[in-house]
Amino acid sequence: MYVAVKGGEAAILATHDLLAERRRGDPAIPELSVAQIREQMGLAVARVMNEGSLFDPDLASLALKQAQGDAIEAAFLLRAFRTTLPRFGASVPLDTAAMHIERRISATYKDLPGGQILGPTYDYTHRLFDFALMANGSRPKPAAEAATRLDTHMPRVPDILGTEGLMEPEVPPPGDPKPADLTREPVAFPVDRDLRLQSMARGDEGFLLGLGYSVQRGFGGNHPFAGEIRMGAVAVEFVPEELGFAVDLGDITLTECQMINQFGGSKDIDPQFTRGYGLAFGHAERKAMSMALVDRALKARELGEAATYPAQQEEFVLYHSDNVEAAGFVEHLKLPHYVDFQGELELIRKIKAERVATAAAAAGTHKEAVE
Template identity: 75%
Template sequence: MYVAVKGGEAAILATHDLIAEARRGNEAVPELSVAQIREQMGLACARVMNEGSLYDADLAALALKQAQGDAIEAAFLMRAYRTTLPRFGSSEPVDTAQMAIRRRVSATYKDLPGGQVLGPTYDYTHRLFDFALMEEEPRRAPSPLAGEGRGEGSRDAADALLAKPANESDQCAPSSAPLGHLLPQGEKERAPLDTTMPRVPDILGAEGLMEAEEPPEGDPRPFDLTREPVSFPADRDVRLQAMARGDEGFMLGLGYSVQRGYGNSHPFVGEVRVGEVSVAFVPEELGFAVDLGEITLTECQMVNQFNGTKDVPPQFTRGYGLAFGHAERKAMSMSLVDRALKAREFGEAAEYPAQQDEFVLYHSDNVEAAGFVEHLKLPHYVDFQGELELIRRIRREREQRLARETQETQVQETQAQETQDTLPEAAE
């Protein structure tokens, strides 16, 4: 991040006290704990982990608290801390096909092996305020799909619910079912999931209808853009790394542009899956994989039509997105742009922003972008004085030039008038 600071030390130190005061806010309001942010703002923590390139929900929550909810500042904190960590090596590739699913949907097959698992999602909410959440200990309001009451978005319904004594037998007890997963009334347990949930692109691949995913020749170690300079055109592993830590809003905008016609793409969501996967590491002294634990990932694979070429038959191509935590919007946007960036590989014209790897990689990094934009508010006194003197000199030269031109014009007009006055005398 580009930063240049010059200023009074006392004034700068005073801003730290003001930050702490602004961060705390009204002391009559209970302070948020890191645990509360981690557990109740999981989607925000996931974004910070992605853009900060570090999987640690506790640190992501701390970063959000320290940054007053500013996701970009929080990501900057995560990246700064990440540079202090020792690196022991690279883990084994995670196997998302063996993911412990908490959510899995497909827009290509209605009945697919393992079924659709709605899981926790806002897709089926009405985007109306749930005023019950304004209480310190809100109780879950009945879903409007359950058939009783006005449900979500009705302040009267929320007030009526909160007005009930806590010992009433008809109060809404929290359900263990994830949001968006409807269970029969009275049932509290989650329905068991199928243990076999193949990825949709793998199903298409078994029929020979999906482009094959093959590692580069020799299966080299993936490029690390945090340690090596990027060159263009960039390979796919570099592009995927950059997009995985890129700004979600920027990636969303590029993905939207692809759908609006600024890219040769006709996507279907082959599958979005969210869940836990095991991470394994092979220590040099042991020589075999050791399970380090589980992390939550979101994976999206977009399916796109490809008409084929002389050497390649018509088939589906894929765009791939993978993100820390529950981050569907990020993974979907990433998969859209991934496919757009593969345009040259399929002999397609690369004429739009989402198809230009240099444009995408250099402008998706919000920490770098924020640093370069925000450094403009820091002292630039010498630079400005130079431009100020330049503008003044140009104005003086302009005024002098205009004065000379005005004087020359007046002289020419005077001479022309004198010439015109002498013409009648010559005629006589």
């Protein structure tokens, strides 16, 4: 039986107004502008762009304002907007070797060509409150400038080992095919690495962080080296059909992580270092590192390793890393289930009544037996 229920419109309209009031907070306090969020909450903006799967710092900032800082709600807003955009096509694959480096570190080589560039990082902060930030109006002193700029070309660290034949090569498959796209075609398992990387790039940072951590702790058997982490601006190029040549659309900030993992070799593969790769919009180091850890764990099948742990199982990882889907399914429990519940209620009442009746009948028999 299906029972249509109407009503609640007035309550819903009232909740929109209440939400708007709550979002604004105390009207005596100045309102946040979208530009303030974009400029001063850059790491939150990066997270929303990654999980919302759309590079647009202004819209990601608006999403954060509208969602009262709820990153997943903000990602949802960005995803919903994304579906309204006509897609002009796909970019030329990014060339991260040509990145304008703002940060670049390696845990495997101290003296690597181009050097260790710390950039803007929280790594060496003391995690003590800076109460000066509570008093608005302070201007930080300008950052120091070196006399010369960085080298324009900085080799990627795994490529250095690659020349010795000690590193798993990263070469395109024959024909350099167009990658699979989970926003266009349904996912069918087993999946290839292109889909795994796309899925993780838009996956929840917290979920991937937990899985990456599990791998390090022994639930996956990889404790890799951070071969290189680099962050900076990279040009995006696109070839419009009507022009037939690559047009530079401008720069996007990216964070790239190359993990280097031990691998003892197998029947078909020589002992060598293997790679895990992470790439993210904006400055999103934790995300890129977590993605690289899980990328390597998910290569279990290709490398002939037993996929015993959650981080090595692609169905588990891909089906549960999307926080918009996960939030939708968890939160759908809030929706009216009146009829379903009524059905369950009837059923349990019936079972209970039957048990009571059976028990009473049994007691009656027992009584008769005693008499």
